[in-house]
Amino acid sequence: MKKLKKLLIYNLLTLLMFTSLASYLPTKPASAAVELGLEAEAAILVDANSGKILYEMNADMTLPPASMSKMMTEYLLLEAINDKKVSWQQEVSISDYVYRISQNTSLSNVPLRKDVKYTVQELYESMAIYSANGSTIALAEVIAGSETNFVKMMNDKAAELQLEDYEFVNSTGLNNSDLLGMHPKGTGEDRENMLSARATAKLAYHLINDYPEVLDTASIPLKKFTKGIEGEGISMLNWNAMLPDIPGYLQQFAYEGVDGLKTGSTSLAGYCFTGTAERNGMRLISVVMRTNSQYARFEETKKLFDYGFSNFSEKELFPANYQLEGQTTLDVEKGKEKEVQIASSESLKTVVKSNEEELYEPKLVLDASILGEEQQLVAPVEKGQKVGYLTYEYKGDNNYGYLFDNGDVTEMVDVVTSAGVEKANWFALTMGAIGGFFADLWSSVLNGVKGIFS
Structure with a gap:
C-alpha cells in the first residue's frame, strides 16, 4: 500500500514538473503554422494591392539582394522620367568606368562601346531584361552625375519608402570588389548592398504600384541589343525563367501570370528572386533570398505562388x-x-x-x-x-x-x-429651444415633487 502511495505521488510530481516546463517552452504564433518546405534563407509573400502579408519566413534577416538592388535604380529612373528630368530618347556617352565594367563578361553585361551613344531606353531595357551592370552604372551617372551621388539617392529614397532594413553601397548589387577599384566613394571595397526580404518586398510594392509600366519591360522574354561590339547584336534572354513566354528549355519553369520582376546572384547572396504574378485580378509579390542554385529560386517561388493562388482570393466582405x-x-x-x-x-x-x-x-x-x-x-x-x-x-x-x-x-x-438634411428655420429652432426649456423646467418640477414625498 505504501509503495502504491509513493508511486502515485511520484507520478503526480512528474506530471506537475512537465506541465510547468511546458508553460516556459517557446511557442510559435498560430500564423507560423504554415509550412511550405522552402529551401531558402528568407522569404515573403504579399498581396500587391493592399500590402497584406500572406506568408513570411525570416523576413527581417538582412541579406545581400544582389541584382534585385536594380529595382531601386529602376525606381529612381522612372521617377526621373516622370519628373521630366530625364527622357527616354536622351543620348548617353559611355564613361571609362562604365566601359570597363561592361566589358567584364563574367558579370551580366551587354558590352558597351565608347564610340557609340546609347539612349536611356536602350540602357534601361538591357538593365531590366538582362541585368546589365555597365548599363545600370551608366543610368546612375545620367540621373545623379556619378554613382557616388546616386548611392546617396538610393539610401534617401529607401528611407522615404520606409524600407527600414537596407544599405545601398552601389547601383548594381555587385560586390564592390567587382568594380575594379572604382566603387562609390565612402563605401568599403568588399561591401555589398543589404536588404531584408521584407524591405525587398516593400521596394517591389512601390515600384509596381507607383510605376506599373516597369512590368512592360520586365516581362519581355527575349530582345536584341543592337549596339554591341562592332555593331554585332546581342540576344538578351531574360534571367526570369518564370515568364510564360520564355523560350527553349526554360519553359519548364514558366508560370502562368508571371510578368516580373528581378533576379539576383552573387557569391555572397546566393541566388535570389523577386517575382510578381497576377491571376483572376489578384496580384502577388514574392521574395526568396539565398537559395542554392539559379533555378532553385524559381522552384521556391513556385511554392509561394502555388500557396498564394490556391489558398487566397479577393472577396467582397461587405x-x-x-x-x-x-x-x-x-x-x-x-x-x-x-x-x-x-x-x-x-x-x-x-x-x-x-x-x-x-x-x-x-x-x-x-x-x-x-x-x-x-x-x-x-x-x-x-x-x-x-x-x-x-x-x-x-x-x-x-x-x-x-x-x-x-x-x-x-x-x-x-x-x-444617405440623404441631405436642411437647417431648420429660426422659428422652428426657437420653438424647439422654448420647448426644450419648458421640458427641462417640468422635469425639474417633477423631480422636486418626488423629493418632497420620498
Whole structure:
C-alpha cells in the first residue's frame, strides 16, 4: 500500500514538473503554422494591392539582394522620367568606368562601346531584361552625375519608402570588389548592398504600384541589343525563367501570370528572386533570398505562388451601402430632420484565405472631428457627406499584418450620409429651444415633487 502511495505521488510530481516546463517552452504564433518546405534563407509573400502579408519566413534577416538592388535604380529612373528630368530618347556617352565594367563578361553585361551613344531606353531595357551592370552604372551617372551621388539617392529614397532594413553601397548589387577599384566613394571595397526580404518586398510594392509600366519591360522574354561590339547584336534572354513566354528549355519553369520582376546572384547572396504574378485580378509579390542554385529560386517561388493562388482570393466582405447593425443613423442637431441614415460608399474587398470569410467582422469608425460631443452632426448636412469609414477586424490566427504600419488604411471605405438634411428655420429652432426649456423646467418640477414625498 505504501509503495502504491509513493508511486502515485511520484507520478503526480512528474506530471506537475512537465506541465510547468511546458508553460516556459517557446511557442510559435498560430500564423507560423504554415509550412511550405522552402529551401531558402528568407522569404515573403504579399498581396500587391493592399500590402497584406500572406506568408513570411525570416523576413527581417538582412541579406545581400544582389541584382534585385536594380529595382531601386529602376525606381529612381522612372521617377526621373516622370519628373521630366530625364527622357527616354536622351543620348548617353559611355564613361571609362562604365566601359570597363561592361566589358567584364563574367558579370551580366551587354558590352558597351565608347564610340557609340546609347539612349536611356536602350540602357534601361538591357538593365531590366538582362541585368546589365555597365548599363545600370551608366543610368546612375545620367540621373545623379556619378554613382557616388546616386548611392546617396538610393539610401534617401529607401528611407522615404520606409524600407527600414537596407544599405545601398552601389547601383548594381555587385560586390564592390567587382568594380575594379572604382566603387562609390565612402563605401568599403568588399561591401555589398543589404536588404531584408521584407524591405525587398516593400521596394517591389512601390515600384509596381507607383510605376506599373516597369512590368512592360520586365516581362519581355527575349530582345536584341543592337549596339554591341562592332555593331554585332546581342540576344538578351531574360534571367526570369518564370515568364510564360520564355523560350527553349526554360519553359519548364514558366508560370502562368508571371510578368516580373528581378533576379539576383552573387557569391555572397546566393541566388535570389523577386517575382510578381497576377491571376483572376489578384496580384502577388514574392521574395526568396539565398537559395542554392539559379533555378532553385524559381522552384521556391513556385511554392509561394502555388500557396498564394490556391489558398487566397479577393472577396467582397461587405457590399456598397452597407449599414452596421445598431449604427445605421446619426443624430442631427438644428436640422429639419432629427437623424440621417449612413452607409458605406462602396463595397469593402480584401484578400481572404479560403473558408475564413466568417472571421472578418465589420467595424465602423466615425470621424470625431466633424461630430459634436453627443456624436451628432450639425445641420445643414449634405448627401454623401463623409462621416467616417468602414473597415474590419480579423478574428483568425493567420495574421502576418501588412508591409507598412499604416497598411490597414487601404482596407477601408468611406461611410457617408444617405440623404441631405436642411437647417431648420429660426422659428422652428426657437420653438424647439422654448420647448426644450419648458421640458427641462417640468422635469425639474417633477423631480422636486418626488423629493418632497420620498
